[in-house]
Amino acid sequence: MNKLIDIANLTVGYENKPNVLKDINLSIYQDDFLGIIGPNGGGKTTLLRTILGLIKPQSGSVTFYDKGEKTASINIGYLPQINRIDKKFPISVSEVILSGLTPGNNIFKRYSSADRQKVKEVAERLGIEELLSRAIGDLSGGQLQRVLLGRAIVDNPKLIILDEPSTYVDKLFETNFYKLLGDINKEIAIVLVSHDVGTIISLVKNIACVNQGLHYHPGTDISQEWLLNAYESCPIEILGHGSLPHRVLLEHDHQEGGSHIHQ
Numbered sequence: 001m002n003k004l005i006d007i008a009n010l011t012v013g014y015e016n017k018p019n020v021l022k023d024i025n026l027s028i029y030q031d032d033f034l035g036i037i038g039p040n041g042g043g044k045t046t047l048l049r050t051i052l053g054l055i056k057p058q059s060g061s062v063t064f065y066d067k068g069e070k071t072a073s074i075n076i077g078y079l080p081q082i083n084r085i086d087k088k089f090p091i092s093v094s095e096v097i098l099s100g101l102t103p104g105n106n107i108f109k110r111y112s113s114a115d116r117q118k119v120k121e122v123a124e125r126l127g128i129e130e131l132l133s134r135a136i137g138d139l140s141g142g143q144l145q146r147v148l149l150g151r152a153i154v155d156n157p158k159l160i161i162l163d164e165p166s167t168y169v170d171k172l173f174e175t176n177f178y179k180l181l182g183d184i185n186k187e188i189a190i191v192l193v194s195h196d197v198g199t200i201i202s203l204v205k206n207i208a209c210v211n212q213g214l215h216y217h218p219g220t221d222i223s224q225e226w227l228l229n230a231y232e233s234c235p236i237e238i239l240g241h242g243s244l245p246h247r248v249l250l251e252h253d254h255q256e257g258g259s260h261i262h263q
């Protein structure tokens with residue numbers, strides 16, 4: 001299995017909050033579908049932002065690979081938490097998807113007809129071609145989710161990172177959305193952050209639990225021992241039980257999910 005990203009002895013924090021992540025190690029593979037779970041404030045978003053190069057680590061390294069060779073960076077698509085999008089911003093669906101294309105060296109570059117063709121193809125693949133001329137403010141949560149997924153994949157990334165994609169999306173849409181992810185994962189590695197361990201287990205190939213440290217579990221055949229262990233160092237919130245394998249159902253609090261606001 002070819003590695004895409006290798007994280008070694010990584011410690012990351014903020015000026016007023018050091019060691020949000022402490023000495024973590026993680027590999028992400030070319031065909032990976034990695035689920036990241038963990039409690040509020042455990043450092044999931046900090047990990048994603050570090051992988052995206054938005055935060056400089058205190059120590060340790062993030063190394064990228066292309067076809068087994070080290071490289072300075074790889075193309076990564078990012079799907080932010082939907083509640084962080086300003087829906088009042090007057091921009092159309094096609095403009096949002098176009099904005100996922102790297103402008104190259106010239107930030108004033110006009111998009112070409114080839115770019116617009118790419119947007120059309122992505123929209124067709126995601127079943128949102130009818131929406132292309134609509135303003136994002138007119139979309140439902142589920143439609144906006146697909147548009148943001150389109151923006152994340154339009155530039156043919158090697159990896160897409162999704163931060164809690166199911167927030168505010170209704171159940172039916174969520175199922176379709178996750179089907180789309182399965183389809184996209186045939187070509188693109190996916191890192192998916194979720195509070196919902198049930199969703200994670202039914203979808204992903206490998207799991208990491210982040211709570212300052214990182215527990216990695218290859219595969220999703222999770223034993224009670226691992227979960228109990230993870231519970232101790234990484235108290236997971238279980239929100240959805242539908243797809244959770246029977247053997248991992250333990251005693252737990254039934255907590256409701258809320259919105260998560262980041263500084």
Ligand SMILES: Nc1ncnc2c1ncn2[C@@H]1O[C@H](COP(=O)(O)OP(=O)(O)OP(=O)(O)O)[C@@H](O)[C@H]1O
Nearest residue numbers: 014017020039040041042043044045046047260263
């Ligand atoms: N820009 C920042 N400056 C200072 N502290 C921050 C900043 N961003 C996050 N933190 C702190 O770092 C810790 C980890 O936050 P992070 O958002 O990475 O966790 P998370 O696991 O993604 O949480 P959630 O599940 O709520 O989204 C929290 O205590 C948070 O308050």
